[in-house]
Structures are given as C-alpha cells and as structure tokens.
Amino acid sequence: xxxxxxxxxxxxSKNPIKLQPVQSKAITQFFQNKNTFxxxxxxxxxxxxxxxxxxxxxxxxxxxxxxxxxxxMDESGNLHNRVAHYKLMGWTxx
Numbered sequence: 001x002x003x004x005x006x007x008x009x010x011x012x013s014k015n016p017i018k019l020q021p022v023q024s025k026a027i028t029q030f031f032q033n034k035n036t037f038x039x040x041x042x043x044x045x046x047x048x049x050x051x052x053x054x055x056x057x058x059x060x061x062x063x064x065x066x067x068x069x070x071x072x073m074d075e076s077g078n079l080h081n082r083v084a085h086y087k088l089m090g091w092t093x094x
Contacts, residue, residue: 017061022047026054030088037085039072055086062092 019027029038029046043051055065065086072083 019061020057022054023058023061026051026058027088030086035087037066037068037087039085040083041072041074043086045075051086052084064089064092 025046026043026048029043029048040051043054048054055063055067059065066089068085068087069082070085071079071081072085073079
C-alpha cells in the first residue's frame, strides 16, 4: 500500500481517523522515510519520546507497522543490541 492510499484511508473513510499530534508526527516521519525502518532513537530525535506507545496506538487505529529489533547506536555513541525499528506497511480500512 502506498502513502497516497494510506492518506485516503485516514481522511476519506466514513469515520475519518483522528490522530493525536504525536501520532501525526510519527506518520509524517514514516512518510518522509518511505520503505525504511525508523529506530526508536530516530523517533526520539524528532520529539516522540515514547515511540512504542505511539506505535501501539497507531496500530489500534488500523496502522500496519512492522517491528524488528536490531543493534543501533544512541546519540552518545553507545551500542544497544535490541533497539526497535518500525516500518509503516499500510493501513486497514475499517
């Protein structure tokens, strides 16, 4: 599902999906990084302090988000072994 289709699902359904500002910020970040996994650290750099909670709420609203865990470095240069990385795959129509 491409990003245009996802936007249509969000805005033109019988019951448009209402997103909190932090959720809109996450969707924007997914749109800016199409077909790329975004790490927990990257979400935090962009003002989303609780990425897991935000992703969970998006999933309850119909987002199909793939999660993988892999090593990543934080801003201090410390390696963390199991950092969540997220990729928006699509949106379910309700």
